[in-house]
Amino acid sequence: MLEYVFILPLLSFAVAGVILAFGKWLPGRGASAGIAVAAWGFAQAAILFTKAIQGKLALPYEVSIPWFSVGSTQATLGVYVDGLTIAMLVVVTAVSLLVQIYSIGYMRGDPRFKRYYAYLSLFTASMLGLTISDNMLVFFMCWELVGVCSYLLIGFWFEKPSAAYAGKKAFITTKLGDLGFLVGLLSLFYCTGTFRISEILELAHIGFIPPAAAGAAAILLFLGAVGKSAQFPLLIWLPDAMEGPSPVSALIHAATMVAAGVYMVARLYAVYALSPVALDTVAWTGAITALTAASMALVCFDLKRVLAFSTVSQLGYMMLGLGAGGFTAGMFHLTTHAYFKALLFLAAGSVIHAVHTNDMREMGGLKNKMPVTYITFLLGALALVGIPPFAGFFSKDAVLAAALARNPYLYAVGAVAAAMTAFYMARALVMTFHGEPKDMKKYDHAHESPPVMTGPLILLAAASVVSGWALSRHEIFERLVNFEGVLPFELHHVSHGAVALYAGTVAVLSMGLGAWLYKSKPGIPAMLRGKFAPVAGLLDRRYGLDAFFLKFVALGDRLSSVLFIFDLNFLDAIAIDGWAWLTEKLSRIQRWFDDNVVDAAVDATGTVTLCAGRLARLAQTGIVQNYLLFIAVAVSVFAALAFAG
Amino acid sequence: MTLSHYLALSGVLFTIGLFGVLTRRNIIGILMSIELLLNAANINFVAFNRFLYPGQHLGQLSVIFVITLAAAEVVVGLALVMAIYKNLKSAYVEDYNILKG
Numbered sequence: 001m002l003e004y005v006f007i008l009p010l011l012s013f014a015v016a017g018v019i020l021a022f023g024k025w026l027p028g029r030g031a032s033a034g035i036a037v038a039a040w041g042f043a044q045a046a047i048l049f050t051k052a053i054q055g056k057l058a059l060p061y062e063v064s065i066p067w068f069s070v071g072s073t074q075a076t077l078g079v080y081v082d083g084l085t086i087a088m089l090v091v092v093t094a095v096s097l098l099v100q101i102y103s104i105g106y107m108r109g110d111p112r113f114k115r116y117y118a119y120l121s122l123f124t125a126s127m128l129g130l131t132i133s134d135n136m137l138v139f140f141m142c143w144e145l146v147g148v149c150s151y152l153l154i155g156f157w158f159e160k161p162s163a164a165y166a167g168k169k170a171f172i173t174t175k176l177g178d179l180g181f182l183v184g185l186l187s188l189f190y191c192t193g194t195f196r197i198s199e200i201l202e203l204a205h206i207g208f209i210p211p212a213a214a215g216a217a218a219i220l221l222f223l224g225a226v227g228k229s230a231q232f233p234l235l236i237w238l239p240d241a242m243e244g245p246s247p248v249s250a251l252i253h254a255a256t257m258v259a260a261g262v263y264m265v266a267r268l269y270a271v272y273a274l275s276p277v278a279l280d281t282v283a284w285t286g287a288i289t290a291l292t293a294a295s296m297a298l299v300c301f302d303l304k305r306v307l308a309f310s311t312v313s314q315l316g317y318m319m320l321g322l323g324a325g326g327f328t329a330g331m332f333h334l335t336t337h338a339y340f341k342a343l344l345f346l347a348a349g350s351v352i353h354a355v356h357t358n359d360m361r362e363m364g365g366l367k368n369k370m371p372v373t374y375i376t377f378l379l380g381a382l383a384l385v386g387i388p389p390f391a392g393f394f395s396k397d398a399v400l401a402a403a404l405a406r407n408p409y410l411y412a413v414g415a416v417a418a419a420m421t422a423f424y425m426a427r428a429l430v431m432t433f434h435g436e437p438k439d440m441k442k443y444d445h446a447h448e449s450p451p452v453m454t455g456p457l458i459l460l461a462a463a464s465v466v467s468g469w470a471l472s473r474h475e476i477f478e479r480l481v482n483f484e485g486v487l488p489f490e491l492h493h494v495s496h497g498a499v500a501l502y503a504g505t506v507a508v509l510s511m512g513l514g515a516w517l518y519k520s521k522p523g524i525p526a527m528l529r530g531k532f533a534p535v536a537g538l539l540d541r542r543y544g545l546d547a548f549f550l551k552f553v554a555l556g557d558r559l560s561s562v563l564f565i566f567d568l569n570f571l572d573a574i575a576i577d578g579w580a581w582l583t584e585k586l587s588r589i590q591r592w593f594d595d596n597v598v599d600a601a602v603d604a605t606g607t608v609t610l611c612a613g614r615l616a617r618l619a620q621t622g623i624v625q626n627y628l629l630f631i632a633v634a635v636s637v638f639a640a641l642a643f644a645g
Numbered sequence: 646m647t648l649s650h651y652l653a654l655s656g657v658l659f660t661i662g663l664f665g666v667l668t669r670r671n672i673i674g675i676l677m678s679i680e681l682l683l684n685a686a687n688i689n690f691v692a693f694n695r696f697l698y699p700g701q702h703l704g705q706l707s708v709i710f711v712i713t714l715a716a717a718e719v720v721v722g723l724a725l726v727m728a729i730y731k732n733l734k735s736a737y738v739e740d741y742n743i744l745k746g
């Protein structure tokens with residue numbers, strides 16, 4: 001069973017190539033192949049998961065083969081599977097499968113249909129590779145592949161300038177974090193001398209790595225996660241990533257791209273656990289992210305962007321959970337979030353498919369037209385908000401409890417963000433599905449999506465409803481992914497019940513308030529918006545983060561201008577041109593030498609030969625008798641010599 | 646009459662022949678001078694045979710060979726002369742300078 005895990009990413013990689021090359025002749029223009037592989041992968045992951053929670057697997061499982069060696073360092077290719085890996089595998093394969101099925105309907109008639117499926121498979125393959133890799137080198141390769149795939153898919157409709165821009169933005173912004181990741185990876189290698197995850201974890205457990213070094217490496221690595229998982233302040237790429245097709249957003253936001261950062265922190269959690277500073281960095285970054293992103297979502301009118309900000313905010317929760325010492329809580333939230341966020345994006349995609357706009361101000365009243373989408377969206381929203389007994393309630397409650405156990409301030413930030421979450425989800429729900437239709441033409445045109453799209457919605461809705469309860473029952477999830485190391489700080493004892501009660505109450509109240517405001521008193525939010533225009537503007541501008549990074553980029557631009565001038569006037573003028581000048585002079589000398597010495601020698605040889613030939617010619621008179629005379633004289637002379645001798 | 650007389654005669658004859666070969670302008674004359682050279686050699690053969698090995702006839706035998714050879718040589722030589730004459734329209738050796746470098 002475990003021996004075949006390595007096939008999962010390889011098969012996905014292969015099928016991506018097959019779809020790209022032969023998709024035209026495959027049934028469904030390649031969709032069938034991608035879906036078949038994803039379904040098989042999900043089946044494998046599900047079996048693994050079942051066996052793992054029954055305790056039938058010997059975990060952690062590790063196997064590796066040598067890849068190449070540099071000096072005494074051996075790089076390996078291999079598989080490392082533990083509970084964390086299996087939990088992640090289930091999430092990735094499940095969401096990937098449902099997204100691919102849903103895309104049949106959503107992408108129907110797209111001219112680059114088969115390329116789309118190839119990219120999806122490649123994306124899944126990269127994420128699976130990252131999940132099961134036994135060493136950080138392959139992990140990093142897959143990490144970058146995920147980045148490439150996100151670039152390809154966000155900019156999938158690259159005819160739109162905004163999509164092309166968003167793709168570039170996502171790629172470059174995450175690259176900024178990857179720089180830190182690479183440096184962190186190398187410093188970790190410097191401390192441990194190995195890239196293998198199992199060895200790194202082992203060395204961290206026995207305390208071989210100095211805490212300061214571990215903290216530095218962990219924070220640098222976390223920079224990569226900040227980019228990939230859209231944490232503050234590198235969260236700017238994620239709202240723009242909404243330019244991609246909606247199912248891609250679902251895949252990116254639920255299972256692949258953004259989960260990679262969280263998974264990385266969880267994977268190397270033993271290293272993080274060595275340093276309280278690193279954990280606090282993670283926790284506070286997460287908390288700030290959760291709050292800022294949630295506040296941005298409050299004023300956004302683009303349905304998908306509201307969900308995008310919500311994703312950023314929820315990723316902040318996961319980081320908060322991990323950083324506060326709630327390893328299980330963070331991963332639990334990742335798992336449940338994957339289902340309800342994929343659901344919300346796919347449902348939003350269904351809405352957008354029907355009304356052809358992202359703007360919630362042009363929607364409204366769609367619940368009658370699209371009942372399945374409405375119900376599933378509602379369930380997803382309830383799960384996200386954390387209304388008991390939906391999935392989000394269990395996981396978010398666990399995160400908040402972990403935060404409270406670590407630090408009350410962390411908890412306070414998280415709780416405020418949770419209230420905001422409930423509010424903006426109520427707002428989005430009401431604006432989209434309730435009330436009067438704002439745009440009758442679009443409303444009349446709207447229709448329920450085909451079963452191939454609603455099917456995945458229903459399945460995800462089911463998962464969103466039960467996954468939290470099911471996984472927290474008998475502490476299934478906790479036993480699966482439990483972190484067995486020692487945390488660097490004492491956790492306060494907190495009553496889960498109190499936190500849950502508080503979180504549930506806040507969620508219900510806040511959601512109720514949002515729903516009431518937007519449904520019955522739509523004038524009040526508008527009035528508030530007008531009154532607090534500077535605040536709304538600040539939120540709309542995403543706290544100026546975009547502008548800041550544009551400035552940052554502009555600064556880079558200016559720096560490159562300076563470098564260009566330096567290049568032109570110094571490097572080019574002095575070094576390159578000077579070298580050319582020197583070379584030219586040298587060759588002139590060489591040419592003189594060649595002309596006057598080497599060639600002269602050659603010519604002299606010729607001249608000497610010529611003169612000698614002329615001299616010898618004199619003897620050749622052409623008169624036969626002269627020759628005879630020479631012969632006669634020579635014979636006489638030799639005869640005389642012979643007699644004399 | 647001693648061997649020296651014969652050898653002197655032979656030497657004179659050879660010198661005359663050599664002189665002819667080297668100085669005659671006419672190719673026919675040169676051929677004739679070559680005959681003189683051969684005959685000078687013939688006299689030597691016969692004289693040496695007569696005075697050194699009186700009972701034997703090896704010298705005479707050689708002479709007959711030489712005479713035969715001379716006849717053949719003249720045939721070949723005259724044929725060559727004819728061929729050259731046809732090409733160069735001249736019987737004078739100073740005109741035969743196509744080997745001149």
